[in-house]
Amino acid sequence: xxxxxxxxxxxxxxxxxxxxxxxxxxxxxxxxxHAGQGLVxxxxxxxxxxxxxxxxxxxxxxxxxxxxxxxxxxxGGDIHPLPPHLILTKTSTDLHFIxxxxxxxxxxxxxxxxxxxxxxxxxxxxxxxxxxxxxxxGLDLVLLAADETVDDGIIxxxxxxxxxxxxxxxxxxxxxxxxxxxxxxxxxxTMKERITxxxxxx
Numbered sequence: 001x002x003x004x005x006x007x008x009x010x011x012x013x014x015x016x017x018x019x020x021x022x023x024x025x026x027x028x029x030x031x032x033x034h035a036g037q038g039l040v041x042x043x044x045x046x047x048x049x050x051x052x053x054x055x056x057x058x059x060x061x062x063x064x065x066x067x068x069x070x071x072x073x074x075x076g077g078d079i080h081p082l083p084p085h086l087i088l089t090k091t092s093t094d095l096h097f098i099x100x101x102x103x104x105x106x107x108x109x110x111x112x113x114x115x116x117x118x119x120x121x122x123x124x125x126x127x128x129x130x131x132x133x134x135x136x137x138g139l140d141l142v143l144l145a146a147d148e149t150v151d152d153g154i155i156x157x158x159x160x161x162x163x164x165x166x167x168x169x170x171x172x173x174x175x176x177x178x179x180x181x182x183x184x185x186x187x188x189x190t191m192k193e194r195i196t197x198x199x200x201x202x
Contacts, residue, residue, distance in 0.1 A: 006153075006154045006155075007027070007029050007045050007049060007050045007051065007152070007153040007154060008049075008050075008101050008102075008105075008106065008107070008110065008111070008153065008154070008155060009027055009050060009099065009100070009101055009111075009114070009150045009153045009154070009155060010026065010027060010048060010049060010050045010052075010055065010085060010100040010101055010102065010153065011024070011025060011026045011027065011050075011055065011061075011098075011099075011100040012025045012027075012098070012099055012100075012118065012146055012149070012150055013025070013065065013068070013096075013097075013098040013099075013100070014095055014096070014097055014098070014135065014142070015065060015068070015069060015095070015096045015098060016094055016095055016096075016132050017094050017095075017096070019065060019066060019068075019069035021065065022095060022132060022135055022136065022139075023135075023139070023142060023143065023146065024061065024065070025146055025150070026050075026055055026056075026061060027050040027051065027150065027152055027153035028050055028051035028056075028152070028153065029045075029050065029051050029152050029153060030152055038051075045102065045105075046084075046102050046104050046105050047084035047102065047103075047104065048083070048084030048085040048086070048100075048101070048102035048103050048104065049101075049102035049105070049153075050152070050153030051153065052102075054084075064085075067082060068080075068082065068087055068089075068098060068100075069096075071087060072089055072091075072096055072098075078090060078112075079108060079112075081103055082103075083103055084102060084103050084104065085100050085101070085102065085103055086100070086101050086102065086103040086106045086108070086111070087099075087100055088100075088101075088108070088111050088112055088115050089115075090115055090116065090119050092119065092123075092130040093130060093131045093132075094131055094132050095130060095131070095132055095135060097115060097118065097119045097122075098115075099111050099114060099115040099118075110155065110158075113158040114149060114150065114155050114158055116158075116160070117149060117157065117158045117159060117160045117163060118145060118146065118149040118150075118160075118163070119160075120160035121145045121148070121149065121160040121161075121163035121164040121167070122135070122141075122142055122145055123160075123187060123191070124160060124161065124164040124187055125138065125141045125142070125145060125164050125167055125168060126138050126141070126142075127187070127190075128187045128190045128191045128194070141167055141168070144166075144167040145163050145164065145167050148163045148166050148167060149163055
């Protein structure tokens with residue numbers, strides 16, 4: 001059955017290599033008093049979707065995050081079914097960026113675009129330094145980037161430069177931060193150099 005619900009993102013997480021939370025956002029549609037009711041029921045979001053039962057309490061979320069880490073540690077690519085969820089991951093130095101959607105109805109390509117956009121926006125905002133220490137130091141920017149990417153489980157933006165430029169609106173007394181292809185290219189080449197150096201050190 002095709003599901004045309006806009007509510008496609010269940011959670012956006014950043015976990016460290018030990019599975020500890022750096023950022024965790026679990027989504028539910030607005031005006032929902034009880035899990036699985038209201039909008040999500042009307043729109044037939046389905047099991048594993050935002051606002052459905054199963055991930056509403058911190059205890060459930062922690063158990064879920066542990067399961068996600070076990071999947072990541074087993075390897076096997078960046079897309080993992082963890083019924084009723086679908087997990088997409090992107091690893092960066094000592095962090096795992098994770099996007100969760102409902103397994104039965106998710107569009108993997110759309111989820112992949114969203115996760116990449118969030119990761120790349122964070123990379124732009126932190127000038128390519130995506131390590132746990134830097135992410136924690138710039139957590140306010142990372143949280144704003146998350147809010148510009150997904151809201152209430154709805155994908156808002158899949159363009160990293162657009163997300164980053166909304167977050168890094170310059171203060172009145174500073175010059176404009178221009179994020180364009182050139183910035184992206186230089187961030188990319190810096191990252192490539194850093195990876196090459198790291199490989200050289202191994």
